[in-house]
């Protein structure tokens with residue numbers, strides 16, 4: 001640690017904060033400043049109604065800031081800077097997550113659907129009012145009977161050529177729109193997803209602008225609204241259930257960018273295949289998934305800031321021969337609980353930053369090396385994988401932080417119970433994580449080649465069974481920065497240090513390739529043995545999910561390593577190198593059985609992984625406070641008294 005320890009003595013949290021801030025650091029500053037108003041201070045003992053009122057008031061305040069406008073085109077009063085919008089959202093997640101989700105529904109989902117699925121007439125009619133929160137809306141996709149399988153929803157929108165209207169109808173309780181944000185109290189309209197029927201033919205899922213409440217707040221004729229009631233968390237969001245009884249809306253209510261209906265009922269679409277059209281429509285809404293992912297990283301940062309700061313003031317048990325009790329963070333096991341989670345939060349921060357940059361490039365049409373459809377397909381796959389990883393990470397990390405704070409962690413005033421309750425559902429909404437990982441595996445197995453979305457499960461299995469080519473690893477743009485490290489990897493594992501970055505990168509890449517090829521082989525073997533494609537797929541599901549995880553683990557490491565390579569401040573670079581090593585070693589420790597089974601770790605090296613984790617924890621211990629302070633969470637938002645009682649960065653670092 002010598003050199004690193006000495007060098008890091010002069011490192012301050014602000015310089016590390018600048019490195020974390022990245023391209024849209026000015027937005028982070030803007031949002032932090034806006035949230036440092038007592039209106040946004042954390043509260044925990046409100047009734048559901050009070051919480052909903054407070055969140056609405058906060059949302060109105062956010063509507064006066066530039067944040068929401070970044071999402072929308074300049075022609076309609078927006079700023080059209082999607083990377084800035086997602087960064088603003090991620091920063092807003094340092095505050096009340098109910099506010100975050102309510103505004104996410106309003107601007108990201110409701111506004112996003114009007115913007116991306118609608119055309120000029122819809123944008124000019126609604127976007128300005130949506131940005132101003134003058135028109136509050138819902139995104140009504142999920143039904144009681146169908147959540148993950150959206151293509152099977154059963155609400156219908158039947159065109160009546162006589163009146164030039166669509167009739168929106170809920171055939172039974174299973175087809176009610178369920179869990180819909182903003183529906184129970186504040187929503188005036190909804191983007192409703194329904195099966196479009198015209199000239200007696202079903203044309204698949206389309207989206208419609210449907211008013212749900214009159215000005216006075218009463219439901220519109222034919223619309224029934226139920227309150228979902230108290231939830232495990234996010235109780236400042238008014239989730240509700242919507243049902244439609246032959247509700248008539250004009251022909252122009254169809255958001256018709258990807259499919260339109262003429263006055264006489266003739267249907268036309270720029271995309272012929274119904275399935276492909278459906279996935280193209282969903283793909284335009286990818287920003288929602290990326291936003292939730294960013295919010296999960298922010299929530300993990302908040303929890304870690306609280307737990308690490310507490311661990312630097314809380315003492316238990318005297319060391320023999322000493323009058324002083326020991327600081328929690330000086331116990332190895334406490335370091336092992338918090339510091340690898342902190343290291344992985346850094347890794348995911350950089351992976352998320354790269355994902356946002358890719359979203360920005362794809363939406364701006366400035367991805368140089370890809371055709372735009374392929375670029376979108378890659379973005380959607382990456383977003384699905386990173387979202388699963390960050391939200392699971394947040395769930396585990398927040399629980400760990402709660403336990404690491406003992407009884408104090410269980411008190412609402414210290415934020416952790418609320419953070420746990422509010423982020424729990426991040427693993428479910430914007431796509432259930434397990435279902436998303438299957439999507440990642442399917443896309444990887446088909447090497448992004450197939451017409452996107454045309455392949456259902458059976459199609460994927462058949463496609464893979466017909467392929468003889470080897471699985472190709474999808475490389476991110478960041479790989480170019482890493483080539484020097486990869487070129488220096490020795491031929492034999494034993495000759496490489498466990499902490500050699502090139503070795504780590506090549507090991508993770510090898511694991512991904514091995515798992516993908518193994519899954520493909522199992523699918524092929526199942527089919528050539530005459531198996532039913534669905535059964536074959538189902539019997540391989542565990543392998544497919546493991547391969548998807550290995551893919552994302554590799555991408556996250558690539559992005560973290562590339563960010564370190566690109567870092568110009570040598571002191572920060574040295575610190576981030578340690579953090580990255582701990583991230584990798586902790587993952588290898590977790591998966592060492594797999595690496596042993598596959599001959600990539602000897603028993604002696606597997607044991608060395610464990611001792612390296614211990615060593616790295618010890619080396620990072622003096623910098624723990626600095627690492628969380630660089631997240632720059634304002635005290636007002638942090639709220640937790642146990643996090644605010646501790647001293648300065650320097651004081652903590654030298655203890």
Ligand SMILES: Cc1cc2nc3c(=O)[nH]c(=O)nc-3n(C[C@H](O)[C@H](O)[C@H](O)COP(=O)(O)OP(=O)(O)OC[C@H]3O[C@@H](n4cnc5c(N)ncnc54)[C@H](O)[C@@H]3O)c2cc1C
Pocket residue numbers: 105139140141142144145146147148149178179180181231234239425428429430431432433434435
């Ligand atoms: C608080 C909250 C807010 C929400 N807000 C909105 C909103 O504003 N608008 C909206 O439209 N929706 C909203 N939703 C709905 C949300 O998007 C769905 O809950 C989500 O898509 C999952 O659907 P489901 O609940 O039907 O779960 P299901 O799809 O029934 O999944 C249940 C379980 O089965 C597993 N599973 C499903 N399929 C497979 C498979 N093929 N293989 C293996 N496992 C599988 C899943 O992993 C999961 O663990 C919200 C939900 C909540 C809880």
